[in-house]
Amino acid sequence: MPSKSVPSSATFSVHPFPGLGIIKKGDDVGLQICQTCRETKFNLCEGDVLVVAQTVVSRAEGRIVVLSSVVPSHRARRLAAKLGKPANLVEVILRASKRILRAEKGHLITETPHGFVCANSGVDSSNVPEPDSVTLLPENPDASAERIRQTIKERLKVNVGIIISDTHGRPFREGAINVAIGVAGLLPMKVYIGLTDLFGYVLRSTKVAIADELASAAELVMGEADEGNAVVVIRGYRFEPGEGSGQTLVRDPRRDLFRR
């Protein structure tokens, strides 16, 4: 098998997308993006990657729970007391969890039905307009991403990559970083196999989670709470087009050395 030098990507840039306005339940994020493009004369280009904050998608999809409407189970109450969290919040987290990995030192680290391992199953109380409410992760972030991609393709006639991002903590390292939970239109993993390095040696195999790296790059513009930057445009990065799925980045628990 002939090996060749790894091609390198050229310069790319990361831009805030013009403010989307407050997204409400029932809104169509893709349509809002297209409308904002028209109103602000912002041109999306073929090959742009749009990174959309999970919170916007969750709100549009009505993934909002009013805490006072939740009756905590016995298990939730026990766990809440141990962790110093509100019992109805813990109940919401448990309902959004497939499995608890850690419940200690005030932290509840869980596995979501999608397979994401994160704090509180992604249940989030910041950036929720309704008082006493929290957002859940989108039920199917890949489908959410694909809907946005299709709408942009139909209305604006450009093929873009879409990443739905969320901010996750991680073991071993302090500080959260943005990762890709939903992907459409781009392959989220770049695989270096059988390519030679600079000295002609064949690299064994390195898989790089470029969708996570794109999500992280976008966070630097997105910030934590600024609705105006809930969507970020990455321009000039040459990704591999393809169906793509955020699930590619989820490690099979049987292959995972730390999921126990």
Next chain:
Amino acid sequence: MPSKSVPSSATFSVHPFPGLGIIKKGDDVGLQICQTCRETKFNLCEGDVLVVAQTVVSRAEGRIVVLSSVVPSHRARRLAAKLGKPANLVEVILRASKRILRAEKGHLITETPHGFVCANSGVDSSNVPEPDSVTLLPENPDASAERIRQTIKERLKVNVGIIISDTHGRPFREGAINVAIGVAGLLPMKVYIGLTDLFGYVLRSTKVAIADELASAAELVMGEADEGNAVVVIRGYRFEPGEGSGQTLVRDPRRDLFRR
């Protein structure tokens, strides 16, 4: 305490730095960068962030081990047999490790003296010019970063941020991403505390590892094996200047829920 809206960063861009040429033991990476700037008329700007691949720094600092010169211990031979790795490579990894976290399924996940948790303590056999050789991580990546920063400041009269990056795997998610192992001239963590979100709620506290996100953004241009892109320039990102240290991003093992 008055809270205010989270300020957002503007557009930034990510550029390959002109090829440094092959870095050899004893080379001064900072000087090489300055010389390349002069030769190629590439202007570094005040506030640029330079992300430098660990492998370049390790080579310059002579952190290279010839495997055939290494006599494996009994422990290394036993572990090597279990993992299907060469015994002298395992010996090098063990010498570069403070602690083994996992040794199974062909993987050796260790904690380095710096506190990084990664595969093989960062011992790497790609991009090493000498046959039968591997690189070790820099002994003090923060000091390496600071030396480069000082040289650039003295010679080119610009203040830049420096990040020494390495590609790490992680639990729960497939694919490696670039992280910051050494930092100089910028604060690696952005802390959102007491700021209001869009709806006026006070965010509890979110710490974002922006140095890791900058390293990840750079990887998208760096690629895995292309020496020409071992240095990447990030322009326009408004970081908080400061002494900075990659150690800020290392979680204290006592606070870590997964380091056992």
